[in-house]
Amino acid sequence: MDAAFLIASAVKVLIVLGFVLIAVPFIVWMERKVIGHMQDRIGPQRVGPFGLLQTIADGIKLFFKEDIIPGQADRVVFFLAPALSVITAFVALSVVPFGDKVTVFGREVPLHIADVNVAILWVLGTTSMGVYGIVLGGWASNSKYPLLGGLRSSAQMISYELAQGISLVGVILMTGTLSLAGIVRQQEHMWFIVPQFFAFVIFLLCGIAETNRAPFDLPEAETELVAGFHTEFSSMKFALYFLAEYANMMVVSAVAISVFFGGWHGPILPPVVWFLIKLSLFLFFFVWLRATFPRLRYDQLMAFGWKVLLPLSLLNLAVTAVVVALTG
Amino acid sequence: MVEAILFTLFSLSAVAFSLGMVFRRNAVHCALHLVGVLLSLSGMFVLLHAQFIAAIQILVYAGAIMVLFLFVVMLLNVRGESPLLTPGAAKGFGFFFAFIAFVELLWIVLSRGGSEGLPEAVAALSPGFGSPSEIGRILYTTWLFPFEVTSILLMIAVVGAVVLAKRKFA
């Protein structure tokens, strides 16, 4: 653990952190613009060129709003919950490889913050810790709609985590490694979406449910629960939840890209650019889904998770295992 | 040196969180303190070169089991039990027996009882110690039978939970 390694790691942490913080306002702008056009509206256009600065203006507005804490709230947990949401999202990004090794000052620097041999478990673990942010936010508000949102989200996340984890095992069987960089390296000639198409579909559906995005956004369903778990949150605490949601979308997209879409691999353009192109396509897909599908009913959501996704992911795993055993 | 500092940090936080878990009134706070203990222990597992176990600790214990705990605590929504601790002499006995147990454990640890054949020095680590592939190799060869028994146990637990939750009392 020499000084150069520490400096390189610190620089990479700053780059990833800065990238997410800068990218989120533009993703929000993209979402509003795209949904606007899909619904035959224009979307934001007043602040800055094409309304690009709209989200930043919104952020500044949130920053100056009064921070309201409900009288009956559990103050410590009320502070802790939004922070937990953001922290877990950022921590999960630490194992995602966004490019191949580059040479800086004659040293090889791999383009991920940490290459641990349990990277996939790490991502799954931290995203499953993310549920605390939502459940505790709902509980600490001491109000009935947030509590319902929190309970819904804990049940939803436990249910969908299972199928999500199992859908990744097929790829792990084929590659024999849990390291995301290792998995990407084995996709030089064929992306794993080809042999593992069903696993990809299951993973993506579960990922959307894990990030509480439409059509699985039951924890904050505004038509039933006001705003779900973040009803009582205002000012920067609300902004943190907002940031966490988009950071989580990036985590799911990044993992899907690394595991199924060849990570940084791609012709002509440099690896990092390919990774960013794929990332933007995934984020666009998230937005597209939100504009297209109506929200599920809660019993439909549970039935879909347990009776469709889980058996399918197990079937996919069994078939993959047999094929790997016969050919491998 | 780094290891010693991290060990001190993790052990202090583990003990502090566990004390909080036992003596906080609110059940949700207790569950959160237990999550703190689990995360500290996960850090210690990494120090002990058990990366796979550390990841599983976060994924299974902190991410799934404790969420289930929180879910039940919030579902039941028990308003703080009126006396925090058990009343009267039972409390004294509780602390007394816990103290005796601690002294016993301390004696075992310090006297190195039953440590015949324990290597004096820490054994050299084989490459891949604690990695998922090594764990898998041992799990599916030496420990295959217990592993299968575990799967049956989990199945029984699932069936039991469903039966208990579905039964309509009264």
Add this chain to the structure above:
Amino acid sequence: MDPNGVPTEYYQLVAALLFTIGIVGVLVRRNALIIFMSIELMLNAVNLSFVAFSRQYGQMDGQIFVFFVMAVAAAEVVVGLAILVAIFRNRETASVDDVHLLKG
């Protein structure tokens, strides 16, 4: 002991301390949920001890044991919480002192 590592006994001490705190929790708290959490704490103290010995011997069987302990703990929690929910439904209490009748 290796020069820059932490001796195994230190890990054992932490494990012993956590285990004792777990015993205290089981013996003095009345809320069944907290008692449950204390049992989890004791299991974790034992896990720490297993992993520390696994490091000392340089063999991974201790880590395998931790794996099994976690599986058993998961099964125990699932059934235990289901029982708690059933009791609560029936008697509106989570205190172990109020559940002292075999029937009723």
